[in-house]
Amino acid sequence: MAFPAEWGHLGREGTVVQFDAGAGVWVANFRPGLGGVTFAGCHPDKINAIVIAAGDLWTVDLHSRTALKLLSAIDALWEIKDPDGWVFSRQGIALARLGPGGLMLHTRRLSWDGFDQIILDQTELTGAPWSPMNDKWCPFRVVLKSGKSTGGSYLSDDRDGWETLAE
Numbered sequence: 176m177a178f179p180a181e182w183g184h185l186g187r188e189g190t191v192v193q194f195d196a197g198a199g200v201w202v203a204n205f206r207p208g209l210g211g212v213t214f215a216g217c218h219p220d221k222i223n224a225i226v227i228a229a230g231d232l233w234t235v236d237l238h239s240r241t242a243l244k245l246l247s248a249i250d251a252l253w254e255i256k257d258p259d260g261w262v263f264s265r266q267g268i269a270l271a272r273l274g275p276g277g278l279m280l281h282t283r284r285l286s287w288d289g290f291d292q293i294i295l296d297q298t299e300l301t302g303a304p305w306s307p308m309n310d311k312w313c314p315f316r317v318v319l320k321s322g323k324s325t326g327g328s329y330l331s332d333d334r335d336g337w338e339t340l341a342e
Contacts, residue, residue: 190215190228196237203242205233211250211266219260220275227252232263234277245278246271253295255319262300262319264290268329269337270300270317280322283338284329285315304328 190205192215203226207213211230218225224235232246248266255262260274267289271281286304291312293302299319303312306328315326322340 190226192224192226192235194224194235194237201240203235203240205231205242207231208247208249211248212252214252218275219258219273221259225261225273232273245273251290251293253293253300255295257297262295267304270324272319272322272341278339280341281337281339282317282322282324283333284331284335285317285324285327287328 189207190213191202192205193200193202205226205228207229208231209229212227213229214225214227216225218234223237226233226235226242227249230247230249231244232249233242233244235242246263246265249263250267251264253262254260255272258274260272260279263271263273265271268286269282269284272279287307288305290302290304293300300317301314303314304327305311306313308328313326313328315324317324320341322338324338
């Protein structure tokens with residue numbers, strides 16, 4: 176799979192990405208999200224691709240030339256290993272992980288408004304969101320294999336049902 180230098184054009188038409196999957200070059204146009212990261216790269220399954228168009232995350236089946244929208248509001252991403260994949264910040268309030276088999280986990284809401292001091296190592300992601308209620312930084316920790324989280328500035332239960340732990 177190859178991405179030319181012009182892959183990231185973002186305009187009214189969306190994000191245009193050119194793919195070369197060995198069976199010919201083709202171009203796809205992705206509708207932009209409401210804002211966030213724009214990116215194209217290899218899917219952790221090493222067969223397909225991922226595209227983030229102004230915050231909307233798509234997986235692209237390179238052989239059938241189809242795409243499936245997975246998540247919205249992606250404002251940061253980090254590549255990780257074991258297994259290979261990506262961790263995504265969802266509007267600075269929750270995290271999700273994509274692995275070779277697809278979405279592996281999604282945290283509960285961890286922040287009122289953004290993450291700071293992010294540190295990523297082989298087993299966990301830590302950081303500190305600001306707490307407007309306590310007027311201070313409140314550290315959090317997410318175990319990358321399971322999605323189990325502790326801390327954060329948003330301390331309510333998971334009323335919205337966001338949390339999906341890995342098996």
